[in-house]
Every structure is written in C-alpha cells, then in structure tokens.
Amino acid sequence: MRLWRWILLLVIVAALAAFGWHWVAADPGYVLLRLRGWRVETTVVAAVLILLLAWGLLTALWRLLRWPFGAFSRRHRRLSQQRMSDGLTALIEGRHGDAERDLNRASRLDSLRGPALLAAAVAASRRGEHGRALEALSQASQSAPQAARVLRARLLRHEGKPAEALALLAPESDKGTLTPGGWRELALAALANGDIRRAREALDPLQRSGSLGSRAYVALEARVLTAAINAAPDGAALNTLWSQLPKAQRRVPAVIDAYARRASGFGLVLPAMDEVESALRREWSPLLIETYGSLPGDDVEPRLRRAEGWLDAHPNDATLLLTLGRMCVRLKLWGKAHQYLQRALALAPGAGAWEALGDAYAGQGDAAQAQRCYRNALAFARGEAVTPLAQRAQAGQLDTQPIAIEERDEHGVPRLRG
Template identity: 90%
Template sequence: MRVWRWILLLVIVAALAAFGWHWVAADPGYVLLRLRGWRVETTVVAAVLILLLAWALLTVLWRLLRWPFGAFSRRHRRLSQQRMGEGLVALVEGRHGDAERDLNRASRLHSLHGPALLAAAEAASRRGEHGRALEALNQASQSAPQAARVLRARVLRRDGKPAEALALLAPEADKGTLTPGGWREVALAALASGDIRRARDALDPLQKSGALGSRPYAALEARILIATINAAADGAALNTLWSQLPKAQRRVPAVIDAYARRAAGFGLILPAMDEVESALRREWSPLLIETYGTLGGDDIEARLRRAESWYDGHPNDAVLLLTLGRMCVRLKLWGKAQQHLQRSLALAPSAGAWEALGDTFAGQGEAEQAQRCYRNALAIGRGDALTPLAQRAQTGQLDTQPIAIEERDVHGVPRLRE
C-alpha cells in the first residue's frame, strides 16, 4: 500500500512540474539589478536559483568557520554520552562506586544533567551513602523535580525514615498527581510507618497505572491487606473490614490465612474455619492446610475426619500430612500421628514436622527420642546436620514413598504412564 502512495505522489509532482515549466516558459519574468555602475539583468527563475546557491554557499562557509570552535563541545558531548552508558552498565552490574563517578561526570552535559544525577543518586543510595544521594537529588530537582522527589522518598525509606518519605509525597498523593513510582513509594512508606489507610489508598491508582506486573502488585497488595487485618482492634472491626473487602481480595490465600489467624485470636473460630474450608473447596492451598491444622477449637475430631477425606486426593502433600499429624497429637492418637509425621518428613523435611514428631514421642514418654526430634527441628532452621532416630522407635516398616496418583485427561480417561 505504501508503494502505491509513493507512485501516486511522484505522478502528482511530475504533473505539477510539467505544468509549472510551461507556465514559466511562457513568461520567465525580468529582474534588473543596478549598483554603483553595475548592471545585472536576468529572469526570475535564474534569480531564484542564484539566491538559493548563494544561501547554500554561505551556509557551508559558516559551518566551516564554526567547525574548529565546536570540536571541543562535540568531544565533550561524545565523552559525556559514553560515560552515561558506562555508568548505567556499572549500576546494573552492582559496581556502584564506578557508576556514581561516571554518572556525575556525565551530568556536566546539559542535556544529560537530570537523568545522570538521578542515576548517580540511585548508585549512592545502593552503596548506603544516603547523604551523597540527597545532595545529587538536590541538583537533579532543577531538571526533573518530580522524579527527584520520588527518588528522594525512596532514599529516605531505605535510610529507615519512612515517615519523612511519606510526608514528602503526601501533598501530591492528596492531589492525585503522583507518578506510578510515587504511588509505590507511598504504599511502601505508609506500610513501614504504620499508616495502613494511606497504604490501601495507594493500591487503586497503582493498579490502574499498570506500572507493576501482576505478581509484584499481588505481593504488595497481599502485604498491605495482611497488615490491615492484623491492625484490627477487635472481632467486630475485623468482620466489618472483611465484609468490605472486594471478593477478589478475599480469595488470596495469604489474606485468608491472616484473617483466620486474627479471627481465631479474637475467639471467632467458626468464621475462621468457614473461610478456610470455603477457600480449600475452591482451590487447594498448602498454606491454608497448615492454617487449618493450627487453629484452635473444640471440634478437632470433626476437622480431623474432614482433613482425612482430603488425603485421597493429595496423598503426597507433606503439609497435609503435617496437619493430620498435629491433629492426631492433639487427640493423643500417637500411632497415627507418628505415621503421618514420618511420611511428611520423608516427602519434605521441615522444622514443624520434627517438632510435632517430638511432641508425639514426648506424649508416649520417650524423652530421648523427643529431644532428638526437637534438636532436628532447630538444626533445619540453622542448616545443620540432622540426628537420626533410634531404630527402636520404629514400629514396623512405614511406607514413606510417594504414592502414584492416577492421571486423567479432560475427558476423564486414565492416562498410561510411560
């Protein structure tokens, strides 16, 4: 399509040139120039061509005269651009001292002054030189005031001054004129300083901007919602807050976990269990399975039966086995608890499983074995070697191998294993 447009344009230009030539040839005009006895006669077309050639010649001569004087500025521009590139590469590579030096030199070029100083301030902040970063931002604010303000808030937050960072961005936040980076800094600074309301207010404009990817935004949203839930003063305030949250936010496993634990702390066991069970019916979550086993309440036997019904669909889930083991410990079903916990440890060793297994041995009066389990729980957290259990503690050979689960396609037909 573009080729046809060019052909059409050339045809039009050729037609105009042809008609114009005939028009000029019929009457080329007459120009007379007299100056101090000199007399020049020519046509209008020739006069125009002479003027164009004279203008081109003067332009070339002017540039030739300026070239020696502009050599220094061109070299300065080339070196500044080179230092800007090297400084940015050094910043990404983590050579923050080299980056700060190169970027400060690049800032001497007027066109690179603001961006280079902003990058130099970031390099200084990553080195921990927050004072130098703020000095660079004072200079950068003349060229890029809004970007310098956002970066200044980030430096203050890294320096352990989230309240000052929040106060710096609060006026623009109230006006709704912050950039996406500014809204992110408002959310993080408010979260660090305990201003949960302002942190939640920053989520909506940050989501609309689309500056953060789906995962980083979801992680930030979960952190703010968890902090909001943990800040609830009592059960009534917690339920009011939970009912006001959008449905999408009430389906995040980490948020449900925070609500369930907070509600259980206020004695609201049934609402907590309802939310956890509803979430598990929608989607399987190891985090909520662990929450399900740690919540208190008097209906532990019914919850154990419900959790055992999930075992057929998730026989290789170490967290589910840990949850079953903990429930059995609370019910003093030592044999079942030991079986579940040893299988959980075989699938995925964890400090919680070793601790629960220690409770199992302690409940049976085997203090030495319990101490070994507790030491192993601490050793996993420190990354130390584990202490094997005595063979006499084994009641028969337990099957700790993963169970093969039958896989089916979308039509429900079992798939053959290769």
C-alpha cells in the same frame, strides 16, 4: 502494494511538473534588480533558483565557520556519554566508588545531568555515604524533581526513617500526582510507619499504572491488607473491614490466612473456618491448609475427617500431611500422627514436621525421642544436619514413597504411561 504506490506518486509528480513547466514557459515573469549602477534582469524562475543556491551556500559557509568552535562541545558530549556508560556499568558491577566518580563527571553535560546525578546518589548510598547521596539528590531535583523525590524517600526508608519518607511523599499523594514508583514507596513507607490508611490508598493507583508485575503487586497488596487486618481492634471492626474489601482481594490466600487467624483470635472461629473452607473449594492452597489445621476450636475431629478426604486428590502434599499429623496430635491419635508426620518428613523435611513429631513422642511419654525431634527441628531451622531416629522409634515400615496419581485426559479416560 508499496511499489504501485511509488509508481502512482511518480506519475502524479511528472504530470504536475509537465503542466507546471508549460504554465511557466508561457509567461516566465520578469525581475529587475538595480543597485548603484548595477542592473540585473532575469526571469522569476531563475531568480528563485539563484536565491535557493545563495541560501545553500550561506548555510554551508556558516556551518564551516562554526565547526572549529563546536569541536570542543562535541568532544565534551562524547566524553560525558562515555562516562555515563562507564558509570552505569560500574554501578551494576558493584564498583560504587568508580561509578560515583564517572557519573558526577557525566552530570556536567546538561542533557545527562538529571539521570547521572540520580545514579550517582544510588552509588553513594550503596557505599554508605548517605550525606553525599542526599547532596546529589538535591542537585538532581533541579532537573528531575519527581524522580529525585522518590529516590530520596527510598533512601530515607532504608535508613529507618519512614516518617520522613512519608512526609516527603504525602503532599503529592494528596494531589494524586505521584509517579508509580512514588506510590510504591508511599505504600512501603506507610506500612513501616503504621499508617495503614495511606498504604491502602496507594494500591489503587499503583494497580492502574501497571508498573509492577502481577506477582510483585499481589505480594505488596497482601502485605498491605494483612497489616490492615492485623490492625483491626475488635471483631466488629474486622468484619466491617472484611465486608468492604473487593471480592478479588478477599480471595488472596495470604489475606484469607490473616483474616482467619485474626478472627479466631477474637473468638470468631466459625466465620474464619467458612472463609478458609470456601477458599479451599475454589483453589488448593498449602498456606490455607496449614491455617485450617491450626485454627482453635472443639471441632478438630470432624475437621480431621474432612481433611483426610482431601488425601485422595493430594496424596503427596507435605503440608496436608503435616496438618493431619498436627490434628492427630491434638486428638492424641498417636499412631496416625506418626504415620502422617513421618511421611511428611520423607516427602519434604521441615522444622515444623520435626517439631510436631516431637510433640507426638512427648505425648506418648518418650522424652528421649521427643528431645531428638526437637533438636532436629532446631538444626533444620539453622541449616544444620539432622540426626535420624532410631529404627525402634519408627512405627513399623511405613511407605514414604510418593504416590503415583492417575492422569486422565479431557474426556476422563486414564492416560497410559510409557
């Protein structure tokens, strides 16, 4: 298709040139130029060609005259670009002193002044030279005011001054003119300063900007909403806040966990349990399984039976096994507790499982084994080696191997394993 377009265009140009030539040839026009005895006669076409040629010669002569004077500026531009490249490379490699030096030199070129000073401020901050970083940001604010403001707020927050960072970003936040990076810094500074309202206000523009990936935004959203839930002064305020949250936010597992624990703290165990069970029916979540088993209440026995029913679909879930073991400890079902907890330790060793197993031994009056389990929990949390329990302490020969789950295709027919 492009070849036919070019051919058609060439035909049109040739036709226009032919008609134009005949039109000019019929009457080429007449131009007379007389100056101090000089007399020049020519046609209009020739006069136009002479003017174009003269303009081209003057342009070439002007560039030739300017070339020696532009050599220094071209060398300065080339060196500045090279220093900018070297400075950014040094910044990534951790050579912050070299990076700051090269970037400050690169900032002498006007076109690179803003980015170079911003990067130099980052290099100075990583060296611990906060005064030099703030000085570089003051200079960068003349070329890139918004970026310098966001970076200054980040440095203040890292220095443990969230109130100053929040005060720096608040005016633009009220106007709604913050950049995506500014909204993120505002949310983090507000969280650190305890201003939950401003942190929540930053979520909506940050989500609309799409500057954060889905995982990063969900993590920040969960932090903000968890802080808002934990700040609720009583059960009524908590329920009001929960009812005002959008449905999507009320389905985040970390947010549900925070609500359930806060609600149970106010004595609202049934609403907390309803939210956790509804979430587990929608989607399996190890975090909410742990929440389900740790909530207070007198209905531990029916909760245990309900959780044991989930083993058919999740037989190798260590969090579910730990939750079952903890509930068995609360009900003083020592045999079941040992079975679930030892299987959980075999699948995914953890400090929580060792601690729960220690509670089981302590409940049975075996102080020596309980102390060994507690020491193992502490050692695991520190990253140290744990001490295996004596064989006599094992409740028989338990099968701790992962259970093979039957796989089925989209028609429900079991798949054959090769």
